Amino acid sequence: MNALSTTDSSSPSEISRPTSSPTSSPTLPQTPSPMTSHFLEIDGISKIYPTAKGSYTVLEDVNLTIDEGEFICLIGHSGCGKSTLLNMVAGLNKPTEGQILLKNQRITEPGPDRMVIFQNYSLLPWKTAYENVYLAVEQVYKHRSAQEKKDITLEHLELVGLTEAINKKPSQLSGGMKQRVAIARALATRPEVLIMDEPFGALDPITREEMQEELVNIWETHPSTVLMITHDLDEALFLADRLVMMTNGPSANIGEILEIPFPRPRNRAQVVESPKYRELRNHALDFLFRRFAHDDALE
Amino acid sequence: MRENRYFVCLLVPKQGFEFGIAEILLEIECPITLQRAMSANLTPPITKPNFLVSWLKNPPQKLFRPLIALLFILTLWQVLCGSPESSLPSPIKTFQDTSDLIFNPFFDNGGTDKGLFWQILASLQRVAVGYTLAAIVGIGLGILIGSNAFMFEALDPLFQILRTVPPLAWLPIALAGFQEANPSAIFVIFITAIWPIIINTTVGVQQIPQDYKNVAKVLRLKGFKYFREIMFPAAVPYIFTGLRIGIGLSWLAIVAAEMLVGGVGIGFFIWDSYNSSQLSEIILALIYVGVVGLILDRLVGWVASLVVPSEPQV
Numbered sequence: 001m002n003a004l005s006t007t008d009s010s011s012p013s014e015i016s017r018p019t020s021s022p023t024s025s026p027t028l029p030q031t032p033s034p035m036t037s038h039f040l041e042i043d044g045i046s047k048i049y050p051t052a053k054g055s056y057t058v059l060e061d062v063n064l065t066i067d068e069g070e071f072i073c074l075i076g077h078s079g080c081g082k083s084t085l086l087n088m089v090a091g092l093n094k095p096t097e098g099q100i101l102l103k104n105q106r107i108t109e110p111g112p113d114r115m116v117i118f119q120n121y122s123l124l125p126w127k128t129a130y131e132n133v134y135l136a137v138e139q140v141y142k143h144r145s146a147q148e149k150k151d152i153t154l155e156h157l158e159l160v161g162l163t164e165a166i167n168k169k170p171s172q173l174s175g176g177m178k179q180r181v182a183i184a185r186a187l188a189t190r191p192e193v194l195i196m197d198e199p200f201g202a203l204d205p206i207t208r209e210e211m212q213e214e215l216v217n218i219w220e221t222h223p224s225t226v227l228m229i230t231h232d233l234d235e236a237l238f239l240a241d242r243l244v245m246m247t248n249g250p251s252a253n254i255g256e257i258l259e260i261p262f263p264r265p266r267n268r269a270q271v272v273e274s275p276k277y278r279e280l281r282n283h284a285l286d287f288l289f290r291r292f293a294h295d296d297a298l299e
Numbered sequence: 300m301r302e303n304r305y306f307v308c309l310l311v312p313k314q315g316f317e318f319g320i321a322e323i324l325l326e327i328e329c330p331i332t333l334q335r336a337m338s339a340n341l342t343p344p345i346t347k348p349n350f351l352v353s354w355l356k357n358p359p360q361k362l363f364r365p366l367i368a369l370l371f372i373l374t375l376w377q378v379l380c381g382s383p384e385s386s387l388p389s390p391i392k393t394f395q396d397t398s399d400l401i402f403n404p405f406f407d408n409g410g411t412d413k414g415l416f417w418q419i420l421a422s423l424q425r426v427a428v429g430y431t432l433a434a435i436v437g438i439g440l441g442i443l444i445g446s447n448a449f450m451f452e453a454l455d456p457l458f459q460i461l462r463t464v465p466p467l468a469w470l471p472i473a474l475a476g477f478q479e480a481n482p483s484a485i486f487v488i489f490i491t492a493i494w495p496i497i498i499n500t501t502v503g504v505q506q507i508p509q510d511y512k513n514v515a516k517v518l519r520l521k522g523f524k525y526f527r528e529i530m531f532p533a534a535v536p537y538i539f540t541g542l543r544i545g546i547g548l549s550w551l552a553i554v555a556a557e558m559l560v561g562g563v564g565i566g567f568f569i570w571d572s573y574n575s576s577q578l579s580e581i582i583l584a585l586i587y588v589g590v591v592g593l594i595l596d597r598l599v600g601w602v603a604s605l606v607v608p609s610e611p612q613v
């Protein structure tokens with residue numbers, strides 16, 4: 001990415017504007033298209049819903065490029081179109097205009113290479129934790145033996161610390177455990193992009209922090225590109241490489257992108273105490289509550 | 300075998316009755332449904348005689364209260380209809396009049412002059428055929444309509460009208476179409492039971508939460524696998540609601556249909572008894588109809604409890 005310098009703490013230089021791709025790489029002469037250098041490319045996306053009162057433009061001309069292995073957090077006021085945007089990356093929703101390219105392939109339909117973790121877990125209540133994960137494994141590793149599929153399932157349930165509860169149904173699991181199953185299910189398919197729509201929104205603050213740390217640990221050992229919607233600024237600053245802040249709808253867009261330069265592995269206490277953290281946080285708050293204030297309270 | 304008899308003996312210390320029930324349970328080949336119904340509800344817990352003894356010594360209140368209520372109603376009935384000039388028989392007179400029928404349910408004098416067992420069996424067979432067809436067609440149509448918005452919009456208004464048609468209103472058309480009594484009665488069962496099955500299955504398929512559909516899409520679950528892993532488990536509680544309403548309506552309809560159609564069957568038995576002024580027989584038949592209807596309902600409920608995932612939807 002065209003990340004700008006992050007040395008000067010008070011200047012707005014740490015903030016990189018979302019770029020329309022053609023201008024971003026004038027120094028790549030030989031490639032047929034300048035877009036080819038990016039892993040995930042959101043290219044001039046607009047989404048217009050026809051409604052009873054005429055058409056409603058949710059997103060207008062959204063551009064974003066994401067590198068492989070990046071952890072991106074998306075923040076913005078309720079209803080601005082965050083879910084709409086990520087659902088288009090997942091393929092659950094189609095853009096009215098523009099296209100999304102994953103490794104230069106246009107995204108047209110959902111698939112397990114872009115696993116989604118939904119806010120409300122979306123576990124199948126008639127299946128146990130094990131069966132929920134196994135269903136995904138079965139779909140993705142069609143040609144593996146039953147034993148291998150079993151091993152993969154168990155390995156990922158173990159990864160999220162759920163060995164004890166694998167035979168419980170979702171109704172017998174706590175919120176945090178359900179979310180762990182959902183994460184295990186998503187990771188077990190080894191997705192190229194992991195899409196999370198407010199994954200920890202329903203959890204209590206303590207469980208949420210635990211889950212954030214587990215997620216980061218897993219992500220560091222099993223790298224993948226992560227796109228995550230959150231309403232929690234601290235969560236975003238702890239987890240993300242870049243924080244994408246959206247303007248208000250209708251016709252929402254990407255307002256700013258904050259680079260979050262803390263080195264990894266991150267220690268929450270250290271991160272929170274650093275002056276940089278304050279500064280990034282204040283900048284984001286300023287964006288959300290002054291420049292793009294909204295009636296709805298954040299968080 | 301001996302314990303069976305022992306059980307019945309304990310409940311009703313009367314030789315004849317014991318004999319009758321024991322025979323139904325053990326010695327007669329009845330259709331699967333009846334056998335299951337009987338064994339689910341009446342067969343004594345052979346393996347638990349101790350349980351039985353303690354149960355009889357300390358009858359649970361659940362059983363105690365309905366028994367008191369029953370006794371009260373019987374007494375009231377006896378008082379109201381006890382006088383000789385009463386137009387309806389009293390319970391004691393009913394029992395005296397029908398003891399032959401009660402204790403000998405298996406006689407067969409040819410024609411429609413058969414024991415109550417055969418009458419009920421004939422009705423149950425019609426219901427079994429009509430209801431099974433309704434279940435197969437109803438679930439199939441329900442899934443089709445529920446998963447296809449176009450079909451739903453096209454057919455739902457039609458079904459909403461047709462389902463309000465009283466069962467017997469179909470009978471003349473059925474008779475005209477089939478030219479025969481038995482298929483017509485079965486058709487009436489079919490057409491009565493199918494609407495709640497279709498409508499509930501449709502709702503069941505339509506209410507599948509978007510979340511589950513999204514999971515299916517992301518995992519690319521399609522075709523039969525989608526049906527097996529997502530659609531059926533999500534819709535099955537609704538399907539069984541429909542099946543349970545359906546069996547109740549079938550049993551309601553069969554009695555009325557048989558009254559008009561004739562032949563062997565509990566409905567025609569009632570009508571025949573009325574024509575020969577055997578009011579006691581009608582009362583006995585009504586009790587049997589009620590008990591069999593309850594057993595059918597519980598049977599479907601029991602199957603549902605085996606099939607429907609017990610966990611509440613999250």
Ligand SMILES: Nc1ncnc2c1ncn2[C@@H]1O[C@H](COP(=O)(O)OP(=O)(O)OP(=O)(O)O)[C@@H](O)[C@H]1O
Nearest residue numbers: 049051056058077078079080081082083084085249
């Ligand atoms: N099918 C639809 N038809 C019409 N409008 C829609 C449809 N789906 C979403 N919208 C509108 O699009 C806008 C963006 O919705 P979206 O769910 O993406 O918001 P969001 O940013 O995820 O909000 P939240 O933070 O509350 O989850 C909302 O104003 C919503 O009303």
Ligand SMILES: [Mg+2]
Nearest residue numbers: 082083084197
């Ligand atoms: Mg959302």
